[in-house]
Amino acid sequence: MTSAIDTSKELPCGFCHGKQEKHPCLICEGKGSFPGFKLKDILAIILTKQKDLRKSFPRNPQGDDTLILRANYVWKLARVFGGQDTGMVSTLALDIACTGDPYRPHLELIAQVVSDKFFGTHKAPAGATFPEDEKPENNVPNFEGMSHDELTEFWKKYHRASRADATFLVGERPRKTNLAATLAAYAMDRACAMKLREEGDIKAAETYEHAMQLRYESLPVDLRW
Numbered sequence: 472m473t474s475a476i477d478t479s480k481e482l483p484c485g486f487c488h489g490k491q492e493k494h495p496c497l498i499c500e501g502k503g504s505f506p507g508f509k510l511k512d513i514l515a516i517i518l519t520k521q522k523d524l525r526k527s528f529p530r531n532p533q534g535d536d537t538l539i540l541r542a543n544y545v546w547k548l549a550r551v552f553g554g555q556d557t558g559m560v561s562t563l564a565l566d567i568a569c570t571g572d573p574y575r576p577h578l579e580l581i582a583q584v585v586s587d588k589f590f591g592t593h594k595a596p597a598g599a600t601f602p603e604d605e606k607p608e609n610n611v612p613n614f615e616g617m618s619h620d621e622l623t624e625f626w627k628k629y630h631r632a633s634r635a636d637a638t639f640l641v642g643e644r645p646r647k648t649n650l651a652a653t654l655a656a657y658a659m660d661r662a663c664a665m666k667l668r669e670e671g672d673i674k675a676a677e678t679y680e681h682a683m684q685l686r687y688e689s690l691p692v693d694l695r696w
C-alpha cells in the first residue's frame with residue numbers, strides 16, 4: 472500500500488518553509504521542518520490487532536505528537552471519504568488538520584486507500600473527489616509563467632482563503648479551502664525554489680521542488696495545469 476512513495480525524508484514546513492522570522496512559526500513550533508514517517512506506524516495506531524479500522528481513535532496511542540496528529544488525520548479522513556460518521560467531523564476541522572505538514576498530500580492518499588479498503592469507496596458525498604462529469608469551473612493559474620512576486624502574492628491571497636476566494640479559485644466543491652491552501656503552498660514552494668536557484672543553492676532548491684511535486688500530485692486532475 473503506497474510503499475513505493477518515499478516518506479522517510481525530513482521536509483521543510485509548508486507554512487514557514489524553514490525561514491523563521493520575528494516569531495517562531497506556530498505550525499512547526501519554530502522547528503522549520505517536519506520529520507518523515509513510516510506507513511506502518513500510522514497503521515499501527517488506526518488499525519486493531521485484527522487489522523480492522525478502529526471504530527474510535529485510541530486514547531493514548533504510541534508515538535510522538537506529529538505521528539499521532541497524522542494518524543488522527545488519516546483515520547478521520549478515511550471515515551469521511553467512506554461516508555462514515557460525517558456529522559462528527561466538521562469540514563473546517565479537516566481543512567485545518569495537518570495544515571503546513573509537507574506530508575499532507577501523502578496522508579490524504581493513505582486515507583483514500585484505507586477508505587477504499589474498509590468502506591469500498593473514497594468518493595462518499597463528503598469526500599474530496601469530484602465525479603468526472605461534474606467538474607466545477609476553476610481559475611487555477613499556470614504557475615510556470617509567474618514571477619517570484621506574483622507567486623508570493625498568490626500565497627498571501629490563498630493560504631488561508633475565505634470561502635468566497637476558495638470558490639473562485641477551485642470552484643464550488645468539497646474541501647475547497649484545503650485545496651486553495653495546497654495551491655498556495657505550491658506557489659510559495661515555487662517562489663522559494665526560484666530564489667534559491669538564483670542564489671546558486673541548487674540542493675536547497677531541489678528540496679522545495681520535491682515538495683512542489685508532492686503537492687501537484689495531490690491535486691484533483693482537473694485542477695492541474
Ligand SMILES: [Zn+2]
Pocket residue numbers: 484485486487488489496497498499500501502503504
Ligand atoms: Zn513552520
